Amino acid sequence: MPVNGQENRPGFPPQGMVSLWVVLFVVWMAANSTPAIEVALLGAAVTFALAYAFAASSEAWRRIRWTPAGFYHFLAYTGTFLVELVKANLAMMRIVYSPRIDIRPGIVRVRTRLRSPIGRLALANTIALTPGSLVLDLKDDVLYIHWIDVRSTDVEVVSAAMAGSFEEHLEQIFG
Amino acid sequence: MIELIGSLFILAGAVFLFSAGLGLLRMPDAYTRIQAGTKATTLGNMLVLAGLAFYHPGWIFKLILVIYFVLMTNPVSSHALSRAAYRIRTPMTSATMADALAEDDAGGDGAPPEGSARGGPPGERTGR
Incomplete structure (x- = not known):
């Protein structure tokens, strides 16, 4: 570059x-x-x-890596994503069909390592479709996430739980 | 036989879509409703479209394209809806545990101001 x-x-x-x-x-x-x-x-x-x-x-298109490694990470990302999407739906159905809805939602922070706008967009979209989370806002490298079952408010813990597995793949594709 | 498989896909998709509708009715506040709507409709749509591919093998590329469009735009719309709901101060359910966004907005030091993109001056946002 x-x-x-x-x-x-x-x-x-x-x-x-x-x-x-x-x-x-x-x-x-x-x-x-x-x-x-x-x-x-x-x-x-x-x-x-x-x-x-x-x-x-636009500069957004410049950082995508079209390498075999990037392709492999795209496939790995897709697989992880589909599994998480099904898990998210089953978790959602469990809540929706339970006799009494007992949830503890809240807004937490997630810090991302991704630099490129498209990478962040992909991460935000992914988080919106994985179990119990919804992206509310994005400021610099912090994503504000509505979590349906808050287990921790610590940035590092939440980031690892939500973004961890996707981030490493997306980092290889988008930078 | 192939049509039976397609029908099963469509049925599974319909179950997820029904759950999304039920989630919209049963969830306690706007944000949890958006969550139920986003996830279940995405998977439900994907399954219905995949089932349709068994009926019409000639449409398969177009259906893949539609699946990708749904996959990319559905979360974006959920993002826009929930952000708008937060900006007009839609109340959250009383079970809410934490609100990091409100903390950072109130603190104001750590978060950089981004001007008009953030919905105008802070004074305006207390109006609702």
Whole structure:
């Protein structure tokens, strides 16, 4: 990553543009579900323009790592996430169907190591879908989380319990 | 046979969606309701869409795309709703244990001011 005064003037192609282009093109082809060459060409042109516009105007796309390690961590993250999503739903059903709802909710802090905006967005989204937690606010590196069953208000303990397993994977993908 | 599997997926999804609805009725305050709504509707939607893929194998890529959109946007909407609810001081249930956000807002030293993005000057927020 270049660290000089020229960073504000994006070169061509802007950093991160090619990967964004590939992702958008895959989305285009999936939405059309046809291998027709005209559709692919039009899609290539449209997604090129979109990728250029977004990559040139925002820094958010620059830090994603497209390496085999990043891919492995993406898969590991997806697996952990799906397990946690099912656990979250079962925990929620247990509360919803219990005769008397006996919960102790509260708002706690979680500190994150992630630097990039997209990484933080992914972490916040993940926490919203894992058992008993909901992101209320984000200030700098602190996430404010509504926890349905507060067991600790200590930042370190809560961070490890909620973000720990995801953070290491997301850190490898997004930085 | 394949349609039976699809139907089972859709049934499981419907059970989760029903639980989400029941959660909205039974939970004690706005935040816990948002929690019930977010999680159960996400998994419920995913299961229903996965079941639909068994009925219409040709739609599978589009359905995967829809699943990803739900997966990415559902938590964001829950985030926006709960933050808005907190900003207009929607009361929390009396069982609430801790409120770190209120502590940091009141202290004001540690948290950096972010101007308009945080919902205006502090005086305005006491109006409700």
